[in-house]
Amino acid sequence: MTGFEPPAPRLPPRLRGPLTAVLVTGPSMVPTLRHGDALLVRRGGRAVRPGDIVVAVFRSRPDLLVVKRAVRPVEGGWWVCGDNALGTDDSGTYGVADVLGRVVARYWPRPRRFSDRRV
Template sequence: MPDGDRWQGYDRGRDREPGNGRRRRAAPPFGLADVVGPSMVPTLQPGDQLVVHYGAPVRPGDVIVLRHPMQQDLLIVKRAVEWRDGGWWVLGDNPFTENDSREFGTVPDDFVLARARVRLRPFGFLKGQRSPAALVSWAVSAVRPVRSSVRSERSVSRRLRAR
């Protein structure tokens, strides 16, 4: 996928061992995901990690992990915009990438795997800065909740009005 908005993490859809049909141990309700690619910029940056909640209810504005409708073995991160006939309309936050519902239409609810709860900023973001002030700045900003688009749009519009 050109914009690389793939997600790497545990696939909860496969809960039986191959061959014998026995159930595997129950997977934890939370997991980590690596963000690859620019489709969710500015909300998520390549290299960010997400704490995701498997099976959590999805509301419009939530950042979710889902199966790509055209390549089900590919997992992607998008924002759930609204429910339409047959599934979720999902978009990336980056207006310059189009690997989302504008390209493949609605996504069936069965393809939604998890909801993003927290973004973890990578330590490498400091790019060699090891001063105490840089470390403190990183520590304060490293963990942030992933907010719905409604709240983030309001904060952006307030900033724009203030300029």
């Protein structure tokens, strides 16, 4: 035994508490969300429905925390896609995602509430 242990895989921070702030990075949700938008994410509450904007982790990439649109439930998880078809890596690339929470509001730079209606 050499005493060397490979480093554990780095996992993204999980949502803590019922409401968590999340910052959008990248263009995958343009035009709905933009790089730098600050979001309020709710863990729990009502069940996720197709069309909801969610924070998720791909099963094939547990180190990658993403903001995407829930499309349909599959294999005990969700098929998720970005709104920007030209600039997104989503379930088409990484497969099924596990949803950690649902986006309920954007509080910076332009406050906007994401209600039960489609956005």
